[in-house]
Amino acid sequence: MKNKHLKILLSAPRGFCAGVERAIEIVEKSIKKFGAPVYVRHEIVHNKYVVDDLKNKGAIFVEELEEIEDKTRPVIFSAHGVPKKIPEDAKNYNMTYIDATCPLVSKVHREAENLHKAGYHLILIGHQNHPEVIGTMGQLPKGSIDLVQNEDEAKKYKPQNNKKISYVTQTTLSVDDTKDIIQILKDRFPNIKEPMKEDICYATTNRQMAVKNIAKNCDIFL
Numbered sequence: 001m002k003n004k005h006l007k008i009l010l011s012a013p014r015g016f017c018a019g020v021e022r023a024i025e026i027v028e029k030s031i032k033k034f035g036a037p038v039y040v041r042h043e044i045v046h047n048k049y050v051v052d053d054l055k056n057k058g059a060i061f062v063e064e065l066e067e068i069e070d071k072t073r074p075v076i077f078s079a080h081g082v083p084k085k086i087p088e089d090a091k092n093y094n095m096t097y098i099d100a101t102c103p104l105v106s107k108v109h110r111e112a113e114n115l116h117k118a119g120y121h122l123i124l125i126g127h128q129n130h131p132e133v134i135g136t137m138g139q140l141p142k143g144s145i146d147l148v149q150n151e152d153e154a155k156k157y158k159p160q161n162n163k164k165i166s167y168v169t170q171t172t173l174s175v176d177d178t179k180d181i182i183q184i185l186k187d188r189f190p191n192i193k194e195p196m197k198e199d200i201c202y203a204t205t206n207r208q209m210a211v212k213n214i215a216k217n218c219d220i221f222l
């Protein structure tokens, strides 16, 4: 007789990364310290249950500082990071702000800034309109960083000037897709400068590895 038991394998690691846990904790601690409400610019994590729980505790989520009605209340920037202009705007509004940007995203920001200072034109491999991409592009003056989203764009990419080129990536990309995009850029621009250390973060990489390892033993992967 056929075995009707359902065998469930749990992937590990799974669940929130350290950067997201840190950001959630920052919101919770801020509510305790400043009282409610505390504004959060952009959903701190793309997870409805967490966002609803924080709303119940006193967080108000907004997309832009302009939406904040009571600017005497503190605002928290999400783990995705923000363009340089945002903390400046908060200062101009005289607002208290707390930056919950994940340190691994900040690392990419500083990397981009240093490469720009060293005279490189930058390519950011990432997804248009993703908050992290908006934040990373917003670290540099307009026109000094271009977005490349996929292999096709990498094949068609035309440098805008005679500067040396370098690339950084969003932290949360598919490791395999990104490897192919990077290879195209390296073939086309053999002198392209690579990041000192992979920008896709360890949490993203580990989880993708875990999925690959476990999926081959499953009939259905959820």
Ligand code: SF4
Pocket: 017, 018, 019, 020, 079, 102, 103, 104, 105, 171, 172, 201, 202, 203, 204
């Ligand atoms: S960079 Fe990685 S560790 Fe940091 S918040 Fe994003 S996914 Fe999490």
